[in-house]
Amino acid sequence: MNRTSFRAALVPGAAALALSISLTACGASNESTESGSDAGSSTETGSLSGELNGAGSSAQEKAMEAWSTGFQGLNPDVTLNYNPLGSGDGRTQFIEGGTLFAGTDSYFSDDEGELSKANERCGSDVIEVPSYVSPIAVMFNLEGVDALNMDSDTIAKIFDQKITKWNDPAIADQNPDVELPDTDITTVHRQDDSGTTKNFTDYLGKASDSWSYEAEDAFPVKGGVAAEGTSGVVAAVTNGNGTIGYADESQVGDLSVVSVKVGDEYVAPSAESAAKVVAVSPAVEGRPEVDMAVDVDRTTEEAGSYPVILLSYLVACQTYPSADEADLVKGFLEYVVSDEGQQAAADNAGSAPLDADTASRAQGIVEAISAE
Template sequence: MNRTVLRRVAAPSIAALALGLAVSACGAGNETGGSTSSDLSGTLKGAGSSAQESAMDAWRAGFQTDNPDVTVNYDPAGSGAGVEQFNAGAIDYAGSDSALDPEKGEDAAAKERCGADALQVPNYISPIALVYNLDGVDKLQLSAKTVAGIFDGTIKKWNDPAIAAENAGVTLPADAIAPVHRSDESGTTKNFTDYLEKASDGAWKFPADKVWPIKSGEAANGTSGVIAAVKAGKGSIGYADESQAGDLSQASIKVGDAYVAPSAEGAAKALEASPIDDSRPEGSLVIKVDRATTEAGAYPLMLTSYVFACPTYDKAKADLVKGFLSYVVSTKGQEEAAKNAGSAPLPASLQEKAAAIIDTISAK
């Protein structure tokens, strides 16, 4: 696969995209790519990303409505748990907020489970919000360098000069900062630490990882745990998928010379400004997010979630996995996720590539 910047790929016309998806998405009964096959039956088991939970709820509901004899299960146990269960053969598909990690042997383990390289395609794009609980402060601006200092513990008070310099005219209290991070192995953590590593001008000293790299702040399990901890703690700040931020305040991050609030549109702009990872095997569509982009309106503190599957299953399971995942990346599926989770639909060119990969799933 050639290294490609997604935004440079001309988006196909609506008619061409519809035709491409109709051809490539197995079980697609109309131009949206949503499966309307009524002859499918059985149960699918999935697990993984808690950030994808709201989107998965929409996908499961939509697919099961079209296919009433199918049950699709999903346990939002976290990206690490999803990868582990998938590689152990305990589930049929997995969701993760980061691609399989070759350095940790995740792709090799998946290949052993599947008997061939696992398929991985993006299915969910969402901003990661810096959520905070600070009385009297409803607007907050932070650069990646300042965020790094907050989460590594070198910036300890809300009225620290580094924060004050980015928030002229805002009355910042002298309260202690209480940073909250994920306690479980998390793709959201890997995306967050990747952003800190690449955008903080060297302030963050640790490599991107699903596991929080240092002893600092409070640890909370899952996206819901982080949200609950920030809500409960005065002076708290944490990171979580924006779709689950609720009524918590959200900081804007510095991009170039501007500060950008988290949004699905901003996350999509960051993705479109990023190249495809051409070191991956065929069947892997992985994006190398440009965390240091200065693209106007882009929000590079974001996650591109993936769904993993094997290229082959027994006949009945192959039809189910292909049908469900075709629905997930279809126009209809992406629209349903956007409505339910506030995510950004996959760009047309990326959607078409993902559908073509899923279409290769076959019976053993």
């Protein structure tokens, strides 16, 4: 039994959300001597050592726990430090050279030169590979109500402070069998810059005519309760009555969730319904081969699909100054996009494993990571 550690990376200047979780991997060191059987990896099990620092998405937190356990179990001389301080700050830390990799729930945009800065940091096109597909749950805590149906316009108006009572006709008409109280609605949103927020507002902007804001990492509407990180939003909704918020579905616990209208049906968040959306979504135009950014189709009417999702990425450079750094990043990313790594995340976080074609392309990209 190997004792492994999953700690917050103490990156200089980061207003970090502290995470200190001790994980135990039993029997992991007895796995096959090559990780390539699942991932196409050439990294020999147990050959890596050192400290690998990353930061970013808090939505990936549960998946990162599983990846840390599995990767460190195969490489007991490696310490993986990941700080779940949010996607925006994670991308910033990566650009500034404070970490070797980052997790982000929204791909690099060049609206403010962010993509160019990442490429400059790396000295070549930055790598962005999908690592984690998960629904964003619209979760709520309302005494006596266990589940609700809503269309995109209703959700948009709630988070835009235009629907303020739970028994509003817009909600009641879609839930005729539910007795809704005359309770004030309290919305809860992320305080920090968040890829989850960007994905959620992207859905509202594309699927609803009632949302007039751009997709942004910072929540654009004043009012409601602001909370730090995924765990902060979940806690704020849990501790209130009449509260509603949004978070990675894997972390909502026992909170009630909204089934979202897609076509003529209402679809609950699940790994399967999230995966269906990714399958019908196009790649971002004009990106290099090592950048697998996807424009999620928020308006799909594909049966059984759930378009309020986040498609989370791991970010890295194609080359690093030293072979030790390159081998650590390569080895970890190879594990994440392997069948084993994707199944570990699915088991621990309820995410949807990458489809075979996407995983194969991602594996080919990360296998090429090398020293300068």
